[in-house]
Amino acid sequence: MKKGLIATTLLGLGLFVGCTTAPILFDGTGPNPPNPPNPPGLDNPCPDGVVSFQAEVLPLLVSNCALSGCHDANSHKEGVVLDSYDHVMKHIKANNPNGSKLYKSITDSGGDDAMPPYPYPRLTNEEIDLIRTWINQGAENTDCTPACDPENASFAANIFPVINTYCVGCHNDNLSEAGINLKDYQHIRAVALSGQLLGTIRYESGYQPMPPSGGQLNDCYVTQIQKWIDEGAQDN
């Protein structure tokens, strides 16, 4: 009995610290898992600086329309599809950023292969660093879930980081798909109050499911966004 408990605990800790392909699962029998050391939001969800492919890299690629929206399963220009781990790995060499086509294209300063192409903005240095770090860490399908408390619904701390990661790449000043811009509080508030924000992320009928590829936002983010809207969509 005791042995079983210890084994369960070690397994739980292993999954938590290991941060590899397995999602973090707890079966409810061991003690509570330690609190993740990270602040809420999308910052550094994995322990020890490990980059989460599912939580950080994939949303960045999916939401950078010029990188992947224009390269999603429906439109795949030049056959480049960046909406899943397997698809992304066709353009990546683990531990070798400079040998990875995808990395070369986001760092190329103007050649034909430079991505995103003109007139879309290039990725920021932080975004490029994140992708390089992930490749150097072995380019694994890491899936560490960011800390998320459904009770927290502050615009600056919770709502904006999610929308910025998952939506802004296709809904900004340069590219506003369907006329929707989600770059800042004023714009997001308008889309929230019209019902379109929740309608699209909850895949409600009558709305386009958003984001259009890469899967639905996790339940915790959806709950936070709903709470923020219920509480008046304030700039808090």
Ligand code: HEC
């Ligand atoms: C990869 C690009 C891309 C990403 C990422 C993306 N969108 Fe969109 N969005 C589109 C496109 C394209 C359309 C137009 C769809 C159409 O009309 O067929 C659209 C349309 C919309 C619309 C208007 C459609 C409606 O039914 O009201 C809303 C609202 C919207 N998106 C919100 C979001 C939100 C919120 C996110 C993040 C959770 C998001 N989008 C992420 C490309 C994207």
